[in-house]
Amino acid sequence: MVDRDKSGETAKDFSVDVPMETPGFFLKGSAHLNWGMKNRLSRIFNPKSGKTVMLAFDHGYIMGPTSGLERIDLSIPPLLPYTDCLMCARGTLRSCIQPEIDKPLVMRCSTGATILKDLSDEVIGVTVQDAIAMNASAVTTQAYIGGEHEKATLANLARLINEGNLYGVPTLGVTAVGRELVRDSRYLGLASRVVAELGVHFVKTYYCEPGFDEVVAGCPVPIVIAGGKKMPELDALTMAYKAIDQGALGVDMGRNIFLAEDPVAMIQAVRTVVHDGEKPEKAYDLYQTLKK
Numbered sequence: 532m533v534d535r536d537k538s539g540e541t542a543k544d545f546s547v548d549v550p551m552e553t554p555g556f557f558l559k560g561s562a563h564l565n566w567g568m569k570n571r572l573s574r575i576f577n578p579k580s581g582k583t584v585m586l587a588f589d590h591g592y593i594m595g596p597t598s599g600l601e602r603i604d605l606s607i608p609p610l611l612p613y614t615d616c617l618m619c620a621r622g623t624l625r626s627c628i629q630p631e632i633d634k635p636l637v638m639r640c641s642t643g644a645t646i647l648k649d650l651s652d653e654v655i656g657v658t659v660q661d662a663i664a665m666n667a668s669a670v671t672t673q674a675y676i677g678g679e680h681e682k683a684t685l686a687n688l689a690r691l692i693n694e695g696n697l698y699g700v701p702t703l704g705v706t707a708v709g710r711e712l713v714r715d716s717r718y719l720g721l722a723s724r725v726v727a728e729l730g731v732h733f734v735k736t737y738y739c740e741p742g743f744d745e746v747v748a749g750c751p752v753p754i755v756i757a758g759g760k761k762m763p764e765l766d767a768l769t770m771a772y773k774a775i776d777q778g779a780l781g782v783d784m785g786r787n788i789f790l791a792e793d794p795v796a797m798i799q800a801v802r803t804v805v806h807d808g809e810k811p812e813k814a815y816d817l818y819q820t821l822k823k
């Protein structure tokens with residue numbers, strides 16, 4: 532489906548070596564947002580480094596007690612001091628995370644699907660008002676661009692953006708990839724741009740090579756990458772490094788942190804890559820040093 536317009540396509544020029552200017556506010560494409568939006572985004576992205584290490588642990592909303600998240604009350608709290616932002620569902624937040632923490636939250640607002648059925652068949656199950664009641668700094672759902680439920684999932688995203696705009700709450704647009712689609716730069720570039728055009732304030736997508744720099748250049752708002760399936764720690768740090776080097780403004784990582792041999796050491800290694808631009812080998816050395 533994504534290939535439909537390929538014939539007759541002319542060469543593209545992403546000017547990847549010319550970063551988009553960010554006058555008036557530190558975040559790409561965000562200068563014209565209102566104060567509330569900017570304030571919330573400044574909690575998610577560190578204004579000094581301009582980057583974020585988000586910790587995704589919303590997997591249970593479709594997978595139940597998946598590996599690494601069987602006991603969120605035990606596995607997640609030790610990671611919180613090293614996390615810039617939480618991404619999770621409201622039930623887990625309320626039941627397993629102490630309300631005293633001073634960390635921003637991106638609230639997962641979709642429901643309607645599980646791994647037992649079609650993952651893309653989702654609706655919005657959490658209102659922006661309830662997300663605000665739980666002090667969320669942003670709301671999120673995913674769009675399955677090119678999938679059977681493309682229209683419905685874009686409508687879910689539009690609903691969050693529209694409601695969030697009323698209250699100054701930014702929306703994170705996640706580009707989910709159906710099984711039949713390839714995670715290459717052409718697809719991810721299309722999906723990221725489509726959700727940015729709809730009005731999301733930042734995008735979560737996958738790293739790809741070659742061409743991730745073009746995905747970033749073609750998307751006028753910040754991109755953070757998902758970690759994806761668990762891989763060896765050095766590989767995950769390398770992927771994070773390459774993504775940041777090519778313009779991503781952070782990671783929203785789950786399995787490659789909470790399934791690492793030592794998750795607390797891993798998240799600290801990821802931080803040095805994201806915030807300090809540390810090379811993956813050096814970050815891996817740090818991981819080995821910190822590992823219990």
Ligand code: 5RP
Nearest residue numbers: 587705757758759784785786
């Ligand atoms: C799925 C999500 C998940 O939060 C995210 O992808 C999980 O993170 P990871 O892939 O790093 O385990 O947004 O749509």
